[in-house]
Amino acid sequence: MIYAAIIGLVVGLIAGSHYPFSIPPEYARLLAVAVMAGLDAVLGGIRASMGSNYDTMVFTSGFFINGIMASLMCYASNWIGIDLYMVAILIFGMRMFHNIGVIRRLYMGK
Amino acid sequence: MKKLITMDLQGKVLVAIVFMVLGFMLSVQYKVTEQQRSIRMDRVEDLSERLKAMETENKHLLEEINELRKNGVDNPNDPSQERLNLLAGTTEVEGAGIEIVLDDSNIPKKANENPNLYIIHDEDLLRVLNELRAAGAEAISLNDQRIVAMSEVRCAGPTVSINNVRSAPPYVIKAIGAPKTLTSAMRLRGGVVETFEFWGIQVKIKSSENLHIPAFKAHRGFEFAKSAADKEEKK
Numbered sequence: 001m002i003y004a005a006i007i008g009l010v011v012g013l014i015a016g017s018h019y020p021f022s023i024p025p026e027y028a029r030l031l032a033v034a035v036m037a038g039l040d041a042v043l044g045g046i047r048a049s050m051g052s053n054y055d056t057m058v059f060t061s062g063f064f065i066n067g068i069m070a071s072l073m074c075y076a077s078n079w080i081g082i083d084l085y086m087v088a089i090l091i092f093g094m095r096m097f098h099n100i101g102v103i104r105r106l107y108m109g110k
Numbered sequence: 111m112k113k114l115i116t117m118d119l120q121g122k123v124l125v126a127i128v129f130m131v132l133g134f135m136l137s138v139q140y141k142v143t144e145q146q147r148s149i150r151m152d153r154v155e156d157l158s159e160r161l162k163a164m165e166t167e168n169k170h171l172l173e174e175i176n177e178l179r180k181n182g183v184d185n186p187n188d189p190s191q192e193r194l195n196l197l198a199g200t201t202e203v204e205g206a207g208i209e210i211v212l213d214d215s216n217i218p219k220k221a222n223e224n225p226n227l228y229i230i231h232d233e234d235l236l237r238v239l240n241e242l243r244a245a246g247a248e249a250i251s252l253n254d255q256r257i258v259a260m261s262e263v264r265c266a267g268p269t270v271s272i273n274n275v276r277s278a279p280p281y282v283i284k285a286i287g288a289p290k291t292l293t294s295a296m297r298l299r300g301g302v303v304e305t306f307e308f309w310g311i312q313v314k315i316k317s318s319e320n321l322h323i324p325a326f327k328a329h330r331g332f333e334f335a336k337s338a339a340d341k342e343e344k345k
Contacts, residue, residue: 001122008126012133019138028142035139038132056121063128 030071036092037067043099050106199258199326203249207286207321217310232265245295247285253277256326289317
């Protein structure tokens with residue numbers, strides 16, 4: 001499982017670095033939101049697997065749907081002049097740090 | 111961890127796909143950020159380089175101006191240069207002449223009369239200037255603005271604009287020329303001063319042996335006019 005994750009990550013990184021198209025700056029922030037959502041989902045998945053209530057479907061759907069929804073909402077909020085981008089980054093960041101804390105505690109068995 | 115190892119193949123593939131997408135997004139995001147940073151840095155470098163180039167160019171041009179000034183304008187031995195300077199009004203001049211002080215009317219305005227008649231307008235000043243020129247004035251200034259070939263005397267609200275500088279009454283006109291000729295030209299019967307006095311506009315004329323008239327200060331480039339001396343010769 002861990003090997004699958006590492007292989008996937010490496011393949012993705014290589015594919016991305018050879019990706020010939022550039023993303024315009026106004027969409028780069030949407031991608032940033034998606035990246036944050038993805039990292040959040042991965043940390044959440046690790047936490048769940050250490051707490052032994054991991055489910056592949058929950059993890060996969062969470063990863064894709066969270067990322068897509070967050071990006072879409074940020075994109076749509078631009079129409080009404082709200083910078084939801086900041087909020088999304090903030091919330092995902094907070095959740096990531098929280099998850100890291102929980103993982104640390106689980107790892108130490110406390 | 112046990113559960114992770116016993117996961118079926120489908121789970122592994124899904125996780126691999128998830129991480130692949132994550133890695134892809136991460137590296138694309140990294141590339142975009144890097145690009146933006148390099149663009150910004152390029153711009154800063156470009157601008158500072160251009161600034162440096164401009165500064166050196168500016169310095170060179172200033173040096174050139176000084177050089178040319180030394181060789182050209184400030185060469186008192188060249189009589190043609192002196193004449194050109196006097197014509198263009200680029201140097202201070204002094205000599206005998208008259209000084210005219212004009213101020214708005216001080217007599218009480220009658221009812222139903224146009225108040226405009228009691229104050230000095232650009233047209234009045236132009237008449238004075240024209241009369242002075244007709245009487246052979248060699249250099250004229252209006253409120254310390256040298257009147258040259260391209261000077262304007264123009265109404266600008268309550269003020270008058272001369273060489274793009276605004277001034278208000280009293281107007282001090284200095285003219286270098288034969289003092290007697292200039293004074294009598296002003297005081298001609300039916301002339302400028304008589305008209306002014308009719309409306310109570312205050313006119314004081316003082317002749318002086320040593321008047322000082324400043325140089326034309328504004329810089330004026332020639333954008334459209336080019337010397338056509340060569341063409342004339344060919345004809």
